[in-house]
Amino acid sequence: MATTVFMEALSPTMEEGRLVKWHKREGDAVQVGETLAEVETDKAIMDLQARADGILRQVAVAEGQTVPVGKEIAVIVAPGEAVAAGRGTGEEGRVAPSPAATVPAASPVPHHSPPAAAAADATRVKASPLARRMAKESGVDLQLLTGSGPGGRVVRRDLETAAARPAATVSASAPVAPVPPPPSPIPVSRTGAPYEDVPLTQIRKTIAKRLATSLGPVPHFFLTTEVDMERAAEARDALNRQLGDRGKVSFNDIILKATALALTKHRACNAWFQEDHIRYWNEVHIGMAVAVEDGLITPVIRNADVKPLLEIGREAGDLADKARSRRLQPHEYTGSTFSVSNLGMFDIDQFTAVINPPEAGIIAVGSIVQKPVVVDATVLPRRRMRITMSCDHRVIDGATGAGFLKTLKEMLENPLAMLL
Amino acid sequence: MPNQFDVIILGGGPAGYVAAIRAAQLGLATALVEKEKLGGVCVNIGCIPTKALLHSAYIARLLREAKEFGIEAGAVKTDYGVAMQRSRRVSDQNSKGVEFLMKKNKVTVVKGTGVLQPGKKVKVGSDSYEARKAVIVATGSRVKGLPQIGLEINKTTVISSDEALFLEQAPASMAVVGAGAVGMEFADIFHAFGTKVTLIEVLPRILPLEDAEASDALTKSYKKRGIEVLAGAKVTKANVGKDRVALDVEANGAKQKVEAAVVLMAAGRAVNTENIGLKEAGVQLNDRGFIKVDQNLQTTTPGVYAIGDVAGPPMLAHKGFREGVVVAEQVAGRRPHPIKYDNVPSVTYCHPEVASIGLTEDQCKERKLDYVVGRFPFSANGRARGTGETEGFVKIIRDKKYGEILGAHIVGSPASELIHELAVARENEYTVEEVELAIHAHPTMSEAVAEAALDSLGRAIHM
Numbered sequence: 001m002a003t004t005v006f007m008e009a010l011s012p013t014m015e016e017g018r019l020v021k022w023h024k025r026e027g028d029a030v031q032v033g034e035t036l037a038e039v040e041t042d043k044a045i046m047d048l049q050a051r052a053d054g055i056l057r058q059v060a061v062a063e064g065q066t067v068p069v070g071k072e073i074a075v076i077v078a079p080g081e082a083v084a085a086g087r088g089t090g091e092e093g094r095v096a097p098s099p100a101a102t103v104p105a106a107s108p109v110p111h112h113s114p115p116a117a118a119a120a121d122a123t124r125v126k127a128s129p130l131a132r133r134m135a136k137e138s139g140v141d142l143q144l145l146t147g148s149g150p151g152g153r154v155v156r157r158d159l160e161t162a163a164a165r166p167a168a169t170v171s172a173s174a175p176v177a178p179v180p181p182p183p184s185p186i187p188v189s190r191t192g193a194p195y196e197d198v199p200l201t202q203i204r205k206t207i208a209k210r211l212a213t214s215l216g217p218v219p220h221f222f223l224t225t226e227v228d229m230e231r232a233a234e235a236r237d238a239l240n241r242q243l244g245d246r247g248k249v250s251f252n253d254i255i256l257k258a259t260a261l262a263l264t265k266h267r268a269c270n271a272w273f274q275e276d277h278i279r280y281w282n283e284v285h286i287g288m289a290v291a292v293e294d295g296l297i298t299p300v301i302r303n304a305d306v307k308p309l310l311e312i313g314r315e316a317g318d319l320a321d322k323a324r325s326r327r328l329q330p331h332e333y334t335g336s337t338f339s340v341s342n343l344g345m346f347d348i349d350q351f352t353a354v355i356n357p358p359e360a361g362i363i364a365v366g367s368i369v370q371k372p373v374v375v376d377a378t379v380l381p382r383r384r385m386r387i388t389m390s391c392d393h394r395v396i397d398g399a400t401g402a403g404f405l406k407t408l409k410e411m412l413e414n415p416l417a418m419l420l
Numbered sequence: 421m422p423n424q425f426d427v428i429i430l431g432g433g434p435a436g437y438v439a440a441i442r443a444a445q446l447g448l449a450t451a452l453v454e455k456e457k458l459g460g461v462c463v464n465i466g467c468i469p470t471k472a473l474l475h476s477a478y479i480a481r482l483l484r485e486a487k488e489f490g491i492e493a494g495a496v497k498t499d500y501g502v503a504m505q506r507s508r509r510v511s512d513q514n515s516k517g518v519e520f521l522m523k524k525n526k527v528t529v530v531k532g533t534g535v536l537q538p539g540k541k542v543k544v545g546s547d548s549y550e551a552r553k554a555v556i557v558a559t560g561s562r563v564k565g566l567p568q569i570g571l572e573i574n575k576t577t578v579i580s581s582d583e584a585l586f587l588e589q590a591p592a593s594m595a596v597v598g599a600g601a602v603g604m605e606f607a608d609i610f611h612a613f614g615t616k617v618t619l620i621e622v623l624p625r626i627l628p629l630e631d632a633e634a635s636d637a638l639t640k641s642y643k644k645r646g647i648e649v650l651a652g653a654k655v656t657k658a659n660v661g662k663d664r665v666a667l668d669v670e671a672n673g674a675k676q677k678v679e680a681a682v683v684l685m686a687a688g689r690a691v692n693t694e695n696i697g698l699k700e701a702g703v704q705l706n707d708r709g710f711i712k713v714d715q716n717l718q719t720t721t722p723g724v725y726a727i728g729d730v731a732g733p734p735m736l737a738h739k740g741f742r743e744g745v746v747v748a749e750q751v752a753g754r755r756p757h758p759i760k761y762d763n764v765p766s767v768t769y770c771h772p773e774v775a776s777i778g779l780t781e782d783q784c785k786e787r788k789l790d791y792v793v794g795r796f797p798f799s800a801n802g803r804a805r806g807t808g809e810t811e812g813f814v815k816i817i818r819d820k821k822y823g824e825i826l827g828a829h830i831v832g833s834p835a836s837e838l839i840h841e842l843a844v845a846r847e848n849e850y851t852v853e854e855v856e857l858a859i860h861a862h863p864t865m866s867e868a869v870a871e872a873a874l875d876s877l878g879r880a881i882h883m
Contacts, residue, residue, distance in 0.1 A: 128848060129848075129849060129850050129851050129853070130822055130823075130824050130849035130851055131849060133822045133851060134822055137821065149849075150757060156824075156849055
């Protein structure tokens, strides 16, 4: 009995995947759980595993090709079993059906219901029926085209224009090296052309889609406060002296921990807006924005409020490394209840961050700068840091956000308060 | 400056008055210059009065056939003069309607002939007007005769539609030269009013721009009711007498004489590009005599646009309407949806009506397109049987690979109304499958559209 291999949704938001590399070739024997291929999702490069034992046949997707979730990309058949009607491998004609293969060869391939994302995917792009058919026949990804019809609809003309251009936006025909590195974000133009069109990578597309659902529909407001980091710095130095070789605590770790603790005291800010309800979380999972090549991703430190500082530091380091090598697993970047974005290392004094829906808030952390500050009628040099909270006004009101920020500020200005 | 406007439009026909309304809607100070009645040829001596006369002809035919439907009408007597008077009232109502629309939209109507001056200026008589943004030329077209074969319009025995629309009575006999939309419609009208009609077309078939199957259907229909149809027929000589015209006609190598009390010239129109200052303002014409325009309908003089018949074929009111809207929006700084000229429906309102959009089957062949034809005759349609309107068919030509609707051709009593389903489909790039998937009410003649779409897929239900 043949088993169809589908492009699977290997991340919760994945709508299509780029086949990076086949680990098995046409005619190879495969076992359940074995890696068939590497697939680039919108977040990372993941393994696509075999769901049946047998021989890999009818490999329909070339390395480098992008196909929607739910698309049939190969078939696993029993040894000796003829392949169902359709594309032939050129071999099945000679292979006599084994006695075991009592099912007629022409019987339809069983449809394991493809992941739910597949059905929704087909209707997401605005395109005329004719454009859809033309794209399907010619293997063009409609998502990569810019529609020139009413309301940005992809029409016939757009497909014809795309076909006339070199393969840049037509994913199917782009020849790709066996293991392509992640596309370099901004290729340097040597041709002197005024601009260069670079197709969106999977991650960039997801960023665009996700962030557009944020700043537009989410009514943001912003609260900024300046935190005196003098005592946090002293605490950090003391801790690191004590730890010696056993590890190091960074300012970021302290900020993550303090944020998590402050959220336990301000549950109103630890929430998801869910269209018809608000989900207030009892657990605190902190999303930590990490810049990766060509984008950003928000891995999650779960239960950050109860984890020791050292563990938070270790986890943050591991997750950041994984994010940069694009090896994050879905559970490592989903489910955060609140996020922290830190651009301090880039010498940014202050900025505002875009909320990561459905979360209700995010804090943007600037760099720690020495400033003259009046303390007890004396001007003293103090290390100061600006944090800005973005709030979804549908969940958090001004005073609610300000209350949380005040607690966070207190904890950072007096790290001992974290013990309270 | 009292004579300054944002936009000045020359010509109050379909293209011009629609441009004026749209410009005014968008807040532009707009002036419209027209020497005659508002509405142009269409409203006054074209589309509108002919539709009124065609309906009179339709009623005459219905009454003659009424007995079959259980209605005895006695001897049917027709009076072209009365029908003509009614058609004039309809035209006047429509012209007044346009006048009202100008007032409602606060468009200044200037009576007279507008003459273009360099620098977006227009002279009407001794008055000067200046446009801040644009001048739009929409001066339209007029009928022309064929003086080269002695058929100059003399307005008595050799007439054009301009005169035919004002006849007090139907002539005993008429030769209609030209079997495009105008010729077909007048042949239909006068035949119903008792005139012996001979239809002469120089090209191999009547309705030469329509699909060959439509031409065939109309040839049969006209011949059956007693209209003489001479296609591939050339008038070589005309002898214009005082109350008679004798034509030498050569068809398929054979010569024959056609005599008629009146010859109606229904071939060719000339555009109104003379004496309106085009040359002086730097507006050039193309080699076919139309005003040369770019894809934004701008002429060779920046800020001067041309729309409607003067801007090129098809010379149809609805094409002018759309150009009027598009240019007005452009001048107002909008970015209108570009016009798809291959998606302008074409309709002839004779009986049965002929309506089409897109390519004919012959054009598909010439372009070597891979196509499939779907057909459905009204004789197989329940509603059509009920009304006795079983003449004609729906023909849909689809692209074989993608199902794109390449062309659609309808012959039948409601063809002019049915074609728009396919216009919507083509404009939105629906394939035959979307047309078929839309549920069509039963019983309607529209069902034939869905059935033709199905037939192109090889699965018509009622055939």
